Amino acid sequence: MDERFGLDRRVRLLGPIPLDSGRGFAPVEIAYETYGALNADAGNGVLVCHALTGDQYCASEHPLTGKPGWWARMVGPGKPIDTDRYCVICANVLGSCMGSSGPASVDPATDAAYGMDFPVITIADMVRAQELLVGHLGIERLHAVVGGSMGGMQALVWASLFPARVARAVVIASAARHSAQNIAFHEVGRQAIMADPKWRGGAYYAENDPPAAGLSVARMAAHITYLSEAGLTDKFGRRLQDRPGKPGAKSFGFDADFQVESYLRHQGLSFTGRFDANSYLYITRAMDYFDLADAHDGRLARAFASTKSRFCVVSFDSDWLYPTAESRRIVHALNGARADVSFVELASPFGHDAFLLDNPELDRVVSGFLGAAA
């Protein structure tokens, strides 16, 4: 049995990774899972990249929440990303908090948590760490890199930075850069965390008393951007919350009278049980820094100049966080680079979150694209 493969894997890779900031980072801890068997020619590896608050548990139970994997409906035997055919790899991104190196990790140089001494990283730095892992697994060329939201950004960077190692890239509900509005919402979240006195400049690990209130507000603000206005209206409208013994009524106070208030508060609170506030700062920063055209004089097509990958780009019509226009921009750039790209805008009432939800059309698009010859 090859210990590199299976559930709940961890590996320490020496690196160092050359970070975009100019620093190097080593050693690199990576927590990951694999599902399905790697072929003898190691040609069936599919890397699944997770979003801002996601993790490596895409198809198995989350160890803290006990919930099914965040993409269990997409990844598994007979599913669109079919683990009977592919060896699926999903790794916690650099900077996160589920086992890969991040601000909550212990710095071997000091034996204390990094906190804000953790280097500021970028999406490309996350991909560099993944590339170390893929090499460690003995995979020369991935059958595909697949991701939604920040995962889609990683798929784009993979194809741009390591063109020889990616046969296919699937980019769902994503963008090649963060817009001013995207940055603005993230900045609100960061300010909410840093305004919490318990944040203590990021050095809250020893006290075991994290800035949960600030992180909860950050999550609430972000969560609104994941849903569409119409979706919120359908799901909650102005319906009032029932209380023990009495039906919904205005309290003329500041309790959660409306169901949408109660829902948001729950989203905020439950998030603090599974996520580290400093990781939230670092990963939102990486996303805000993301503009794939930056290193190419602002010309996105040049980022794909040497690409050999086939691309599949998917957007959702009600996604206002990464709207279809951003996907079209990617497609135009790929066309400009004469890359092979298919694009589809899917209908969904669920806004940005649609990529995580049941959507038979998305399933067909993904499985069809992965199954086609490269």
Place this chain on the structure above:
Amino acid sequence: MDERFGLDRRVRLLGPIPLDSGRGFAPVEIAYETYGALNADAGNGVLVCHALTGDQYCASEHPLTGKPGWWARMVGPGKPIDTDRYCVICANVLGSCMGSSGPASVDPATDAAYGMDFPVITIADMVRAQELLVGHLGIERLHAVVGGSMGGMQALVWASLFPARVARAVVIASAARHSAQNIAFHEVGRQAIMADPKWRGGAYYAENDPPAAGLSVARMAAHITYLSEAGLTDKFGRRLQDRPGKPGAKSFGFDADFQVESYLRHQGLSFTGRFDANSYLYITRAMDYFDLADAHDGRLARAFASTKSRFCVVSFDSDWLYPTAESRRIVHALNGARADVSFVELASPFGHDAFLLDNPELDRVVSGFLGAAA
């Protein structure tokens, strides 16, 4: 000289106002300004209603910020709301913090600030307080009630609650109800304030150490909703902030690297110098409670059943906070009630904030509507 008219007026009216919560409220302090002279028949009064964080200083310098009035371009001699023709009245709403009764006011029963003992109020309660004032000024019937955003909600309520007292209502960039998304954004702001340890359950006045950090985050989140995505991109895009001695560059830290971050932080901080956090809680609550159809079995047209006013409804195409669809809903209801209504959607790149900004078409619409025979 009639002391009831002029700049920086204050009056204590006995009331009590019958609040929607079932409580009564008295005495009612109202801080207001008037511009222009009231005709002998008191028929040229125009009430201007302000938005969430607005105040009575619509056409004169703000006493705390030193900035021109928030609607100085709309209200004045020869301006669209022409103070050579009309006697314009603008009053700080009940619950606010610029002199009208609100949570920061001293409760005469206890000689201490109300804090969270201030009653939870509604938009209709604000209008009831204004109606006392209008009576005090000797005005039987207003030539017009005019407002944008929350001010438009007040104009709608005026026409619904006091149909005999309103000849014309101008409703700009507004809605007849708060949507689930509107409520959600406000709830984020309230949670940000209440999560700040300095909020102290609202009892922070004695210490003179208010929850500025929480209020600042609340303002930042709200501010994003006042601007359009395209407007933010035009104004800031991904441009980096210049720093003393060096041009814009990524800091690979958590300073405000992007201009949009710096702008938002400034919006948040400067707001805390002029606004009370508890007032923010109370007024957002009033807006979230607002659904004019509520008292009419959910049928908005019935809210206008006995109206005798003429209506002018204006929306902006890039306003995603109170989108045109909400204005159309008002217009349909007014049509259903056989009311006299004109409607226009104006083009503007500036999102919800457009109603405060230079817009010659808006000027023409407002002055034309006010000048036409009722």
